[in-house]
Each structure stands twice: as structure tokens, then as C-alpha cells.
Amino acid sequence: MLTLYIGNKNYSSWSLRPWLLLTHLGADFLEVPVQVRGLGPNDTHRPYADNGLVPALHDDAIHICESLAICEYVAELYPQAWPADRHARAVARSVASEMHAGFGALRNAMPMNVKARAKGGPLPAAVAADVERICQLWQDCQAHFSGNKGPYLFGDFSIADAMFAPVVWRFFCYNVALPEAAAAYRDLMLDHPGMQAWERAALAETIHVASSDASLAQWGGPREGNYLAVDAL
Incomplete structure (x- = not known):
């Protein structure tokens, strides 16, 4: 097992x-x-x-x-778990590897924090470049490989989608403005039953990591009605 x-x-x-x-x-x-x-x-x-x-x-x-x-x-x-088509599978492996190894500016500026609901704000140049590249990857994959096979990056849900799941949370929790197509993919991923189950479990946790929680204040503090207030961290 x-x-x-x-x-x-x-x-x-x-x-x-x-x-x-x-x-x-x-x-x-x-x-x-x-x-x-x-x-x-x-x-x-x-x-x-x-x-x-x-x-x-x-x-x-x-x-x-x-x-x-x-x-x-x-x-x-x-x-x-990978696309069946050889070409699509190769590209899926490429984008999954790029996500695994790259986008350090985004990772450092916005550590994953599922409970956070930041107001957001202007992005530093390096973070903005990472966001732009990710959005372009999503758009290109969906345009060339999803077609009528399904709504995810390569049609059916694959490892490529799983690799970008933490970025989806970052974009949502830090209120990052996205182009229409990227925002639609973000929302699609947030609606995935697995993502919703993960969120429910995250919200039930009581452990706080100060270095990650501190980032909420750096991005404008919590949105109005946010259930994770800065003074509660």
C-alpha cells in the first residue's frame, strides 16, 4: 500500500x-x-x-x-497521470519540470498560505515576470493541447495541473490580478474536489508558521471579512 x-x-x-x-x-x-x-x-x-x-x-x-x-x-x-499523446506528454513534463525548478521570486514573496486572504498590491518586477510566464504557460497548454478533451492544461487532469496547484492557491490567496484565461483556469482548479478537501483540512489546522504568516501584512493585510486576521497569527 x-x-x-x-x-x-x-x-x-x-x-x-x-x-x-x-x-x-x-x-x-x-x-x-x-x-x-x-x-x-x-x-x-x-x-x-x-x-x-x-x-x-x-x-x-x-x-x-x-x-x-x-x-x-x-x-x-x-x-x-500523464497525457496519452507523446507530444503532449513531453510538453507536460517540460512545464511540470519548469514549475518544480523555477519561479523562485514568486515562491519567496508569496509562500503558500491557504488561510490567507490578502488585499494584494503592486508586484515587484521579478514576481510580475514569474506571474506573466506562468499565465503564458497555462494559456499555451490549453490552446494547443486541451481542445475538446477536457478543461485542464492538457485536457484531462494530469501531473502538470497538480504541479501548478500551489501557484493557484498563491494567486487566489494573495489576490493576484490575472488575465481572463488564467483566472478561469485558477477558478477551475479551485473547484476541483481535491483542492476543496485540502482547503477544508487547512482551515482546521491550528499550527502557525510565523515566517509564512508575516507575508500577509506585506501584501496589504487581510481583505475585509477575512477569517485569518493579522493579529490572530
Whole structure:
């Protein structure tokens, strides 16, 4: 049986990706939540994750770290996790890898915080460039590969969509203005049953990571009626 070790759902962007993929596929897996503090590798995780990080996937004696590698392993078990078409699959792998390795300015400025509802504000140049590139990727993938196959980046939901799921939360929670097509894809992803289940669990958490919560104030503070007030962090 598959066992997935994941961090706090409010903060752990890396954990969201394989969890969402496995959930979408209807895979039978055991979810093991562990505490993360946003401080990088932690020796307390090494008994189940050699690199000291989560997520980590166990399949009996096989242990896999890193979200993209975990998703690739899941695709060995569930080939529909990637597009069936060879060309589409190659591009999907390309954009998933770009998301895995890039967009550092966006990640640093807007750590994933599912509870946050920031007012938003002007984006620094490097963050704006990351947002523009992501929106262009989404538009290009949907224009060339989704067609009438389905509404996601390559038609049916795939690893590519799972890899961008944390960015979807960032755009929504930090109130990032998006072009119409990108906003529609964001909303599509937010409506995914797995994303909604993840949000419900995140809202029930009581652990706060100060370094992530502090970013809310940097983006104009909470929106009116926000249920995560700055003074409650």
C-alpha cells in the first residue's frame, strides 16, 4: 500500500502536489501528516524521508522523495497521470519540470498560505515576470493541447495541473490580478474536489508558521471579512 508523508496543509506546497494527484486518481493510499516549520531539511523527518523533507512516498521498501519524482512514480502505477499523446506528454513534463525548478521570486514573496486572504498590491518586477510566464504557460497548454478533451492544461487532469496547484492557491490567496484565461483556469482548479478537501483540512489546522504568516501584512493585510486576521497569527 502507498504511504504518503505530508506537511501541514496550510503551508506545504510541495505536499499538495502528489496528494492532489493521488486523490484525483482515486488511489488507495495512507496519508501521514507531519509538522513542518519552513526551515528546510529537518532531522525529525529522516526516519521516513532520506533528504529530511516532505513529501515522501513509501511503496513497501521503495521510498521516493521530491514531489515531481513522486508524481512520476505514481504515473508508473497510473499511466493516465500523464497525457496519452507523446507530444503532449513531453510538453507536460517540460512545464511540470519548469514549475518544480523555477519561479523562485514568486515562491519567496508569496509562500503558500491557504488561510490567507490578502488585499494584494503592486508586484515587484521579478514576481510580475514569474506571474506573466506562468499565465503564458497555462494559456499555451490549453490552446494547443486541451481542445475538446477536457478543461485542464492538457485536457484531462494530469501531473502538470497538480504541479501548478500551489501557484493557484498563491494567486487566489494573495489576490493576484490575472488575465481572463488564467483566472478561469485558477477558478477551475479551485473547484476541483481535491483542492476543496485540502482547503477544508487547512482551515482546521491550528499550527502557525510565523515566517509564512508575516507575508500577509506585506501584501496589504487581510481583505475585509477575512477569517485569518493579522493579529490572530
